[in-house]
Amino acid sequence: MTNRTIASAGLAALTAAALAVAPSAAAAVDVAADGSTCIQRLDDGSQTWIGSATTEFNALAEELGELFADHPGRTTGIAACTHYDGLMVFLPPRADDEGQDAFDEELSRIVRSHPEYPVYTTEVAAASVVLVPLATEIVATLHDEGVVGAAPDVYTGGLHVTVDSLTVGMPESLRSRIDEVVQRSAGMALPLRLSVQEGPYEAAVATVARGSAVDVLAALRLLFAAVASFAGGGG
Structure with missing residues (x-):
């Protein structure tokens, strides 16, 4: 994945190809602020x-959100930078058609209208028009095998799949099955992030491990309830 700043001078900073044919626009890109610190993680x-x-x-984010909603085949998602000092937009590989040019122009226009906030771009694997129905299909196809949820992962252009913690062999045993569905439906491999759904027992233990005294007391009550339910055959 690559990060770029959309230059206020126009579209020249949007793609490496554009920079190659319009070198004067390269000066509009602050290479010291390439978006590498925009997204900070725990x-x-x-x-x-x-x-x-x-x-x-918020006005900038709303305008970008409306543009992205109107062009699901050319966009993946948007994230506010950690300190709300800019935005990162996630885009699939650029199409070579007139519609793409019109989209680029509108994106650049929105960015120019809010010069106080930089907008960075990251190229990711796939557009939301691919990911949204694919997430639905994965849940429908693999629910009985332990998949309880799926959603686009805008940071990679892949999928975030949630699996049931009680499913035997989870989550590794499902990865190949999910990959099969993705390959069959999308015709390509996509980044995949798996997480395990926390039941009442797991949630309580996690809260005890990291919470305050009040949180721990509430978590212990939840834990005791979960154990009692299990012992009584209530699930």
């Missing part, structure tokens, strides 16, 4: 956010 890999968004930031 130890578990999830993104973290610090602070709050301004009204102007």
Whole structure:
């Protein structure tokens, strides 16, 4: 994946090819602010956010969101930078057609209208028009095998699949089955992130491990209830 800044001067910073034919526009790209610190993550890999968004930031995000909703075949998703000082947009490989040019122009126009916030781009594997129905199909096809949820992973252009913690051999045993569905339906391999759905027991243990005294007391009650339910055959 590559990160770029969309230059306020226009589309030249959107693609490497454009930079090659319009070198004067390269000066509009701040290479020291290439978006590499936009997304900051916790130890578990999830993104973290610090602070709050301004009204102007929200206006930019809303405009981009409307554009992306209108072009699901050319977009994947949007994420606010960790400190709400910019946005990262996730795009599939660029198509070579007139519609793509029109999309690029509108994206650049929106960015130019909010010069105080940089917008970075990351190229990812697939567009939302591919990922959304694929996530639905994976749940429908593999629910009985332990898949309880699936959604696009905008950070990679792949899928985030949630599996049942009680399924034997989870989650590794399902990976090949999920890959089969993806290959059959999308005709390509996609990045796949698996996570295990926490039941009441797992959630309680996790809360005890990291929570405050009040959290721990509530978690212990949940844990005792889960154990009692299991012992009584209530699931």
